[in-house]
Amino acid sequence: MxxxxxxxxxxxxxxxxxxxxxxxxxxxxxxxxxxxxxxxxxxxxxxxxxxxxxxxxxxxxxxxxxxxxxxxxxxxxxxxxxxxxxxxxxxxxxxxxxxxxxxxxxxxxxxxxxxxxxxxxxxxxxxxxxxxxxxxxxxxxxxxxxxxxxxxxxxxxxxxxxxxxxxxxxxxxxxxxxxxxxxxxxxxxxxxxxxxxxxxxxxxxxxxGKPEDVEPLEGDLAEEVRERLAHAGFSDADVATALADWAGNANYEARLSPDGIDRRVLEALRATTSR
The missing domain is CATH 3.60.20.10 (Aminohydrolase, N-terminal nucleophile (Ntn) domain)
Known part of the structure; x- marks a missing residue:
């Protein structure tokens, strides 16, 4: 069976x-x-x-x-x-x-x-x-x-x-x-x-899962992430702090990395927010 x-x-x-x-x-x-x-x-x-x-x-x-x-x-x-x-x-x-x-x-x-x-x-x-x-x-x-x-x-x-x-x-x-x-x-x-x-x-x-394909939050990527987070209601002078707040709200905290943003977190952010 x-x-x-x-x-x-x-x-x-x-x-x-x-x-x-x-x-x-x-x-x-x-x-x-x-x-x-x-x-x-x-x-x-x-x-x-x-x-x-x-x-x-x-x-x-x-x-x-x-x-x-x-x-x-x-x-x-x-x-x-x-x-x-x-x-x-x-x-x-x-x-x-x-x-x-x-x-x-x-x-x-x-x-x-x-x-x-x-x-x-x-x-x-x-x-x-x-x-x-x-x-x-x-x-x-x-x-x-x-x-x-x-x-x-x-x-x-x-x-x-x-x-x-x-x-x-x-x-x-x-x-x-x-x-x-x-x-x-x-x-x-x-x-x-x-x-x-x-x-x-x-x-x-x-x-x-653990973070994978992490990209540094720098330059154009940092600006994109900042804008998307702001549109989602998560604004902070420090983009990493705003990202952590948004990820915690979405239950993605296990994928946070001090080195930048996880690929799948970035994909989820892009899928659910606008610039």
Whole structure:
């Protein structure tokens, strides 16, 4: 009933999942900073999340942790699980999972992934997700997770249809107040949940992402920014102070930089103000 990707890139770990199942993000994903990530699905056993993350934290490789956890579960043949640790990846599909069901896991050094799904239209869903993961090498983890989910959805996804999608990812220093949450997004009930998840990810990046492509507030750019802020009701002798006031009002304070103006903040300012 679900397809997911669990992955690591550098110090970041995360999961993206979609399903014809209400609020799938409340059940499937789990991740822990510096430890790994887990997806439990197909008659999901939510206890696997803490169990497997605990085993990974204790130093067990993903394949050993998964084998040990499933061996203790009498319902394992109905389950599907993906696990990625600091240096390993593993996937499990029980023999009683509804067809089509299967998965793939790879550890590629700086990156690793486990992709799995059940009640899918066919193996092409997993194949296209894996292809999308490799095609987006070099992009941030959250973007690669989304690309894999989009590819799986386009390939057919859940054979019963669409309903929910989610993403949960962690990385040291990421997120609001550097809390370590790289992405925490859920689309609980939607006609096109994967597309909606992509929209939410863009907003998340805007609100909680770090400054990028910063330009100094000098010359013509400083004058443009000053005029736009004044038209929006934010005037100050110091353009950086006026910008901070406007950005705080718009909840863009995470993207403020002492070196100038962030590219996406500038785009938002231009889109919402006049000169």
């Amino acid at each position: 679900t397809f997911s990707i669990v992955a690591r890139q550098g110090d970041a770990h995360g999961i993206a999942v979609a399903s014809k199942f209400l609020a799938v993000g409340a059940v499937v994903p789990g991740a822990r900073l510096g430890v790994g990530a887990v997806a439990t699905q197909s008659f999901a056993r939510v206890a696997y999340l803490d169990e497997l993350l605990g085993r990974l934290a204790a130093g067990e490789p993903a394949d050993e942790a998964l084998a040990a956890a499933t061996a203790l579960d009498e319902g394992r043949e109905t389950r599907q699980v993906g696990v990625v640790g600091v240096g390993s990846a593993a996937t499990f599909t029980g023999s009683e999972c509804n067809v089509w069901a299967g998965g793939v896991a790879r550890d590629e050094g700086d990156t690793a992934y486990a992709i799995q799904g059940n009640i899918l239209t066919g193996p092409e869903v997993v194949e296209e997700m894996e292809r999308a993961w490799h095609a987006t090498a070099g992009q941030p983890l959250a973007r690669r997770l989304l690309a894999a989910l989009v590819a799986g959805d386009a390939a057919g996804g859940d054979s019963r249809g669409r309903q929910a999608a989610a993403m949960y990812a962690v990385e040291p220093g990421a997120g609001y107040d550097a809390c370590g949450v790289l992405a925490d997004l859920r689309v609980d009930d939607h006609a096109d949940p994967v597309t909606e998840l992509g929209r939410l990810l863009s907003d998340w990046e805007m609100y909680f």
